[in-house]
Amino acid sequence: MTATLYVMNSSKSAHNDDLNDRHGDDYGKLLEYVEVTTSGDPSYSVIWLHGLGADGHDFEPIVPYLGLPPAMAVRFIFPHAMIRPVTINGGAVMRAWYDIIEISTSRGQDEAGIKHSARKVIELIDFEIRRGIEASKIILAGFSQGGAMALHVGLRYPQKLAGIMALSAYLLFPDRLQSESSEANAGTPIFIGHGTQDPVVPYSLGQAAHSMLQAGQRSVEWHSYPIPHSVSQPEIADIGRWMQSRLG
Numbered sequence: 012m013t014a015t016l017y018v019m020n021s022s023k024s025a026h027n028d029d030l031n032d033r034h035g036d037d038y039g040k041l042l043e044y045v046e047v048t049t050s051g052d053p054s055y056s057v058i059w060l061h062g063l064g065a066d067g068h069d070f071e072p073i074v075p076y077l078g079l080p081p082a083m084a085v086r087f088i089f090p091h092a093m094i095r096p097v098t099i100n101g102g103a104v105m106r107a108w109y110d111i112i113e114i115s116t117s118r119g120q121d122e123a124g125i126k127h128s129a130r131k132v133i134e135l136i137d138f139e140i141r142r143g144i145e146a147s148k149i150i151l152a153g154f155s156q157g158g159a160m161a162l163h164v165g166l167r168y169p170q171k172l173a174g175i176m177a178l179s180a181y182l183l184f185p186d187r188l189q190s191e192s193s194e195a196n197a198g199t200p201i202f203i204g205h206g207t208q209d210p211v212v213p214y215s216l217g218q219a220a221h222s223m224l225q226a227g228q229r230s231v232e233w234h235s236y237p238i239p240h241s242v243s244q245p246e247i248a249d250i251g252r253w254m255q256s257r258l259g
Contacts, residue, residue: 038130038134039134041131041134041135041138042090042091042092042093042131042134042135043067043090043091044067044088044089044090044091044135045067045068045071045088045089045090045091046086046087046088046089047071047074047086047087047089048084048085048086048087049074049079049081049083049084049085049087050081050082050084051084052084053084053085053086053144054083054084054085054144054148055083055084055085055086055144055148055149055150055173055258056085056086056087056088056139056144056148056149056150057085057086057087057088057149057150057152057254058088058090058132058135058136058139058149058150058151058152059087059088059089059152059153059154059157060090060092060108060132060151060152060153060154060156060157060158060160060161061089061090061091061092061106061153061154061157062153062154062155062156062157062158062179063097063100063105063106063107063108063111063155063156064097064100064105064106064107065106066091066092066106067089067090067091068089069089069154070089070154071087071089073242073247074087076244076247076251077247077250077251077254078248078251078252078255079251079254079255080255083255083258083259085254085258086139086144088135088139090131090132090135091106092106092107092108092128092157093106093107093127093128093131094106094107095107095109095110095124096110097110097111098110098111098112099111099112099113099114107124107156108124108125108128108156108157108159108160109121109124109125109127109128109156109160110124111156114181114211114212114213114216120183120184125160125163125183128160129160129163129164129167132151132160132164133164133168136149136151136164136168136172140170146168146170146171146172147170147171147172147173148173148258149172149173150172150173150174150175150176150254150257150258151164151165151168151172151174151175151176152175152176152177152178153176153177153178153180154178154179154180154242155178155179155180155211155212155240156180157180158176158177158178158179158180158181159177159180159181159182159183160183161175161176161177161180162175162177162180162182162183162201162220163182163183163184165196165199165201166188166191166192166193166196166199167191167192167193167196168193168195168196169193169195170195171195171196171199172196172199173199173200173257173258174199174200174201174202174253174254174257175196175199175200175201175202176201176202176203176204176250176253177201177202177203177204177220178203178204178205178242178246178250179204179205179206179209179211179212179217179240179241179242180203180205180212180216180217180220181212181216181217181219181220182219182220182223182224185219185220185223188223188227189227192227197229198229198230199229199230200230200231200232200253200256200257201224201229201230201231201232202232202234202249202250202253203217203220203221203224203231203232203233203234204234204235204236204242204246204249204250205217205218205234205235205236206235206236206237206238206239206240206241206243207235207236207237207238208237208238208239209238209239209240210239210240211239211240212240214235217235221233232253234246234249
């Protein structure tokens with residue numbers, strides 16, 4: 012287990028009063044986030060987006076189990092999505108990257124919410140670059156809805172990233188991918204993991220994302236696991252190995 016420094020960062024994040032401002036003029040106000048560093052003076056960053064209804068603390072405990080070597084100084088950023096009503100959950104208010112009408116890649120997409128959250132994620136990437144981490148040393152990752160956002164933003168980001176990771180996720184607006192993709196990230200390695208027993212985001216949606224990206228001749232690493240909508244120890248080990256290959 013890697014020695015890990017846990018730091019909760021709030022001094023450079025958005026205030027709580029901004030959380031209910033879905034599409035307000037909040038440009039430049041960073042999302043609140045949890046920051047975890049594996050050692051001092053990080054050389055790499057991983058921005059990891061949580062799933063629907065969770066928050067940035069959801070994947071915070073996973074860092075020590077990735078098996079990253081102590082010499083690989085990595086800063087993990089676990090942002091909190093903004094709070095909004097979610098239609099598929101009966102309008103309940105929770106942290107979400109966008110509203111979900113139904114689990115679909117083509118119908119009922121909250122385009123305004125996706126666009127707004129994409130901007131907030133881009134602001135975090137740009138913030139890491141201003142902190143001294145090159146884009147090519149940043150991994151954009153996410154689980155479920157967060158994984159969909161990681162794919163959506165990462166494939167369109169104008170500077171080359173170190174990698175994109177999507178767990179139990181799917182593609183947003185797949186019909187637009189070819190026209191909206193960034194040439195800079197056309198060859199960026201992508202890790203996709205999905206549980207074969209997932210009752211929330213169907214396994215078929217993960218397969219469809221993999222197939223479409225593979226058809227576009229992208230560098231995609233596909234992993235399936237006999238689990239529901241969650242992550243497992245074998246998956247965590249695979250993620251750790253993949254991260255080391257991208258950041259080493």
